[in-house]
Amino acid sequence: MAEGRGQDAMIETLHVEIGHGRPACSMDVLTIGAARIVRIPDIDRIEWPATALFGALTAEDLRAAAGAVPAGTVDAEAATLLLSFNSYLVQTPDFTALIDAGVGNGKERLDRPAWHRRAGPFLDLLDGLGVRPDAVDIVVNTHLHADHVGWNTVLGDAGWQPTFPRARYVAPRAEFDHWNRLQQAEPPAPVLHGAFADSVLPLRKAGCLDLVGPTFEIAPGLRFEPAAGHSPGMCVVRLTLDAASVLFTADVLHHPLQFARRDLVSNFCADAKMARDTRDRLLEENTGTGTILAPYHFPSPAFGRLVQDAAGLRFVPLPMSSAAA
Ligand SMILES: [Zn+2]
Numbered sequence: 001m002a003e004g005r006g007q008d009a010m011i012e013t014l015h016v017e018i019g020h021g022r023p024a025c026s027m028d029v030l031t032i033g034a035a036r037i038v039r040i041p042d043i044d045r046i047e048w049p050a051t052a053l054f055g056a057l058t059a060e061d062l063r064a065a066a067g068a069v070p071a072g073t074v075d076a077e078a079a080t081l082l083l084s085f086n087s088y089l090v091q092t093p094d095f096t097a098l099i100d101a102g103v104g105n106g107k108e109r110l111d112r113p114a115w116h117r118r119a120g121p122f123l124d125l126l127d128g129l130g131v132r133p134d135a136v137d138i139v140v141n142t143h144l145h146a147d148h149v150g151w152n153t154v155l156g157d158a159g160w161q162p163t164f165p166r167a168r169y170v171a172p173r174a175e176f177d178h179w180n181r182l183q184q185a186e187p188p189a190p191v192l193h194g195a196f197a198d199s200v201l202p203l204r205k206a207g208c209l210d211l212v213g214p215t216f217e218i219a220p221g222l223r224f225e226p227a228a229g230h231s232p233g234m235c236v237v238r239l240t241l242d243a244a245s246v247l248f249t250a251d252v253l254h255h256p257l258q259f260a261r262r263d264l265v266s267n268f269c270a271d272a273k274m275a276r277d278t279r280d281r282l283l284e285e286n287t288g289t290g291t292i293l294a295p296y297h298f299p300s301p302a303f304g305r306l307v308q309d310a311a312g313l314r315f316v317p318l319p320m321s322s323a324a325a
Contacts, residue, residue: 018121259314
């Protein structure tokens with residue numbers, strides 16, 4: 001990837017009215033040639049207790065970090081971090097894909113109040129973009145954690161069924177095998193807060209889940225790359241276009257704070273050392289290359305590039321323009 005490709009890329013902010021008296025939602029749209037990439041937050045800008053995400057953080061750390069991250073993403077007084085849960089829509093002349101699938105609606109998540117029986121506007125937002133469920137060709141799960149697979153399924157007359165009836169769902173085989181072993185364990189216990197049973201196994205039953213290796217070409221220009229550590233088989237997804245490369249980084253990173261504090265790994269990472277090594281490798285590989293990063297949990301502006309200068313490694317968001325729809 002040569003330096004300079006896609007350098008004129010800008011984010012357009014799209015405000016979509018979803019009706020029913022609910023506030024408008026904002027989505028970030030990145031247009032590169034004939035491709036459109038949209039950040040669709042299933043949950044947007046939620047305050048998360050800082051130590052619930054990074055157990056090692058102290059109050060002093062938070063005060064020090066507040067000046068080194070985008071405004072509003074750390075609240076040192078409240079000891080919270082601002083998070084989003086971003087599914088990404090990718091539309092090219094060849095396919096329409098969703099990268100990761102949020103928390104979903106109506107799922108029983110008793111031990112995760114923010115995820116329990118949600119009634120979010122995700123499908124309305126897709127509709128506002130002109131994308132009906134049967135227009136989605138591919139749904140990619142970077143890994144199978146409950147906050148990445150929710151919109152795989154919706155509740156129908158016969159139980160949980162694929163949300164996107166024509167789609168091929170793609171997930172790393174190592175992820176499925178790991179969680180499936182736990183699902184088979186005796187005595188049975190809810191796996192992934194119940195998400196494996198209500199958001200993954202129904203795809204298996206419907207015959208629409210493809211389990212693949214960690215360096216797999218999902219569609220023309222769309223590839224899995226290995227990124228295990230946060231979870232046993234997690235992959236990141238790279239979209240390669242003529243004018244740019246976009247890397248959907250899944251849970252390699254959770255918060256912009258991790259650029260200032262490279263030692264931090266989340267409490268949800270299965271293997272802390274592997275998660276840190278994977279992150280360091282991916283950051284190194286993609287710094288100064290022009291690659292556009294699309295992190296799963298960053299609030300807007302979530303699209304950005306990695307720049308290394310005298311101040312260290314920084315995440316520089318793409319410039320934004322604003323338009324109403
Ligand atoms: Zn995760």
